[in-house]
Amino acid sequence: QSALTQPASVSGSPGQSITISCTGTSSDVGGYNYVSWYQQHPGKAPKLMIYDVTERPSGVSDRFSASKSGNTASLTISGLQAEDEADYYCTSYRSSTWVFGGGTKLTVL
Amino acid sequence: QVQLVESGGGVVQPGRSLRLSCAASGFTFSHYAIHWVRQAPGKGLEWVAVISYDGSSKWSADSVKGRFTVSRDDSKNTLYLQMNSLRAEDTAVYYCARDGAPYSRRYMDVWGKGTTVTVSS
Numbered sequence: 001q002s003a004l005t006q007p008a009s010v011s012g013s014p015g016q017s018i019t020i021s022c023t024g025t026s027s028d029v030g031g032y033n034y035v036s037w038y039q040q041h042p043g044k045a046p047k048l049m050i051y052d053v054t055e056r057p058s059g060v061s062d063r064f065s066a067s068k069s070g071n072t073a074s075l076t077i078s079g080l081q082a083e084d085e086a087d088y089y090c091t092s093y094r095s096s097t098w099v100f101g102g103g104t105k106l107t108v109l
Numbered sequence: 110q111v112q113l114v115e116s117g118g119g120v121v122q123p124g125r126s127l128r129l130s131c132a133a134s135g136f137t138f139s140h141y142a143i144h145w146v147r148q149a150p151g152k153g154l155e156w157v158a159v160i161s162y163d164g165s166s167k168w169s170a171d172s173v174k175g176r177f178t179v180s181r182d183d184s185k186n187t188l189y190l191q192m193n194s195l196r197a198e199d200t201a202v203y204y205c206a207r208d209g210a211p212y213s214r215r216y217m218d219v220w221g222k223g224t225t226v227t228v229s230s
Contacts, residue, residue: 003153036216038154045223046146046154051209051216089154093215096168098144103153 004029004090004101011107017078020104022090023071030071034093037066037075040103041086049088050075082108111135111219113205118224121195129224131188131205136219138186139163142208144217145179145190147201147226157203158190162212173199195228202226 005023012018022029022037029035035053038046048057050066053073063084066075073092077084085108090101117129131143145157158169158179167179178191188205202223209218 034215038217040154045204045220046206046217047220048209048216048218051218057209057218087153091154091156091216097170098156098159100146100154100156 004092004099006088006090006101006104008102009105009107011109012077012080013109014080014082016080017076018080018106019077020075020088020090020106022073022075022092022101024073024092024094024099025071028071028092028094028099029068029073029090032093033068035066035068035073036091037064037073038089038091039084039086040089046089077106080108084108111207113207113219113221115203115205115221115224118203118226120227120229122230123196123228125195126191126193127195127226129190129192129203129205129226131190131221133186133188133207136207137211138181139183140211142214143179143181143188144206144208145177145188146204146206146217146220147199148204148223149198149201152201155201159208159214160188161214162208192226195226197228200226200228 037050040046144159160179206217207219
């Protein structure tokens with residue numbers, strides 16, 4: 001089960017916006033609207049940030065948004081803050097299983 | 110509040126077995142599918158398995174198929190992961206995570222803090 005493809009790292013300055021991509025295939029990202037995004041700080045459990053491609057759970061800042069085009073999903077964080085520095089993972093449903101991306105380390109400069 | 114607490118991790122020799130537990134509280138356990146996700150040291154997240162809300166359906170990753178079995182006991186609000194024929198590459202923090210949609214399987218909204226499994230001789 002090949003992982004979804006994410007950039008290994010992205011960076012941005014406070015106040016800026018960044019986008020993390022997540023590329024799969026028509027069998028996962030492109031075939032279902034079940035893409036979700038997770039934030040993980042070191043030594044902590046993952047936290048759900050986005051589900052069903054674009055939906056934001058209550059309590060998650062509206063600085064976090066997401067979209068999908070074809071086989072690629074994207075997470076955008078606007079107004080970067082120091083607390084956003086973390087690892088971010090996408091995941092997608094794929095024929096009764098789930099597949100994660102390799103993760104992207106976000107550095108806030 | 111909604112909570113998941115994993116237990117049962119430890120150090121085990123290659124080829125041996127281990128059973129993890131995930132105790133749920135704060136929600137109607139029998140209405141939700143539950144996932145297992147693991148993370149090897151310094152690596153990314155890997156989905157391991159899921160069991161449907163009623164226990165009638167189970168799916169697992171190719172990397173553990175035939176070795177790991179997920180089950181649930183709704184009378185105890187507890188999920189289990191039976192891990193057999195363990196290998197060094199199974200070394201990881203194992204998380205249980207609730208699916209966010211009742212009676213469905215779409216995403217993981219509540220996660221436990223994880224339990225560590227180390228496979229080593």
